[in-house]
Amino acid sequence: MTTVYDLRSDTVTRPTPDMKRAMVEAPLGDDVLGDDPTVKRFEAMIAELAGKEKGLFFPSGTQANETAVQVLTSPGDEVLIERRAHIFNYEAAGPAALSGVQLNPVDTADGALRVSDLVSRVRPLDPHFAPTRLVCLENTHNGHGGRIYPIAEMEAVSRWARERGLSVHLDGARLFNAAVASGVPIDRWAKCADTVSMCLSKGLGAPVGTCLVGSAETIARARRVRKRLGGGMRQAGILAAAGIYALEHNVERLADDHILAKEIAAGLSVLDEIDVDVGHVETNMILVRTAARGLTARALVEAAEEMGVRTFDVSPTEIRLVTHMDVPADAIREVPRRFREALRSVLVSDGRGKAGSS
Template sequence: MKPIDFRSDTVTKPTAGMRRAIAEAEVGDDVYGEDPTVLRLEARVAERLGLEAAVFVPSGTQANQVAIGAHCRAGDEVLTEAGSHILHYEGGAVPALWGVQPQPLPGERGLLTPEDVAAAVREDNMHNPRTRLLSLENTHNRGGGSVWPVERFRAVVDVARKAGLAVHLDGARLFNAEVAAGVPASTWARLTDTTSVCFSKGLGAPVGSALAGRADLIKEARRLRKRLGGGMRQAGILAAAALYALDHHVERLAEDHANARRLAAALAEVPGVKVDTARVETNMVFAEFDRPALEMVTLLGGHGVLTNPAGGPRSVRLVTHLDLSAADIDESVARIRRALA
């Protein structure tokens, strides 16, 4: 039985075209700034996001962390939504690496309001950490792949600016937001000081992310990348995959979104499963079962449907991606029905 893998959009394998691009990549030593493919990717990302410069890094976690390190100093504070990736999935890196205190703010499906941010900024006195940075996420992972409406994003950023904060956007799935909203990724990114994007999620590259922003911040981020061991050598073989993904895998994200809606609609008809189909904006489906999430993950795995818990006690996350077809969606629903029967 062929497994149908919904655990994440990180499980994809490089396509034949991407493998050719990797094999044919022109390379050099990136730490010396001599890898032409990496340089081309960094220029392309900066241009596409409407920012001054970019740096190629191994992972989305490193992109976020070098951004925080560039913006903050020990004893500072970063505001972020309570379900954000930098809080839940980066190994406690914010305080461990930088001595920076995160302040989690309760949001709505990962999204904040201007009032949330204004109320969280600390008064400037010796007893408080300095509130230095606002970190946002688009699409929001634990929010179910939710997309920031542009005007709401702008309003939240405006409040942060008035309070003297820098703004970082964790845009690991920013191109999903672009395709879902029909809005260029630069519309959000230009409002920030730094924005990260990931190539190894929906875009299907095997490795890599980029951080874009003001040239001075990216210069500092490059130094911090080196400190964290992210200075790669002939990294053009990885950058070539990312360039191929930008050329060939952005528009097709609409297929993943359509498959997620197809999956959500079908699961909503299965007894014992609850899905809010109106909340499926991109490539994530959060399903509530009558049994504990960990039990469901094991049960479904036994029927060849691979999933992950979604944070709630009975919630399971299913993520669509380029290695899943509409036929896989239909087969997975049939397997889930059999598992629950």
């Protein structure tokens, strides 16, 4: 059986034997009753790392984000958010359905909202308008191919929001990637926001789990919302133990995923029929654009799958590839080679002849 390269997401990693051992050996209690020692240890570790008073363990990034939105808003409020943000696109309209808020999406070139993008979006105080209440940021930005939010821009947005009495939530599902790639520590990013969600189940390799951090008062309210959403878990230490293991062993190695992504991107960039901007590969994601020769992303995803490379089409003309700890090193050579084959098969079946490279 030839190797299959699964680059659909960094969520596909499986726990290693050492991580599983840490899970099996973790001391447990009933976390809904507040006495799971491993959950408490994990929450304290991540809160300290982020420079926040408290942490709260969630089963998913989605639930942590939706809880943050609910805690920081009231029904009828408006939330400023980047147009390709996860909360806006991939959380099943959670802010509307669960919190009764309206999202006001803002376009950017790289996923990072700037003060200049936001000033004209704040609604005047007038009974016609929804009160602007919250700004949601995302780092790294999934929809923009893993781009890192420039810290100076985030700090400026944070200052601006606070001056106007707006709250800030940071969807930091991949904040560890941003920290490792930029050298800017987690607590400096976290300082920009009232709440930050950070996933363990992505590049950090844990099977489940996200931590939301914030002030003691905010996290106390988040605990109630989490319960309401069905996210109170009992012997959750078995999962939090994987999170502790991930924090202790898998953070620095994210740099390897970033190097691998750059190298795969460089290999793909020589293929004439697709566009890959290697300079935009800042962390563990690669965006392949297919529009130049009129190819559809879907056709190329299907052809690549036939060649044993699994990817996602994230728009009709864009394919996303994500590196992670379970991608073998020979992907540097194999992924571009198989993509060339996939392109050839799409173009031949389109009657457009052979795929070349430069």
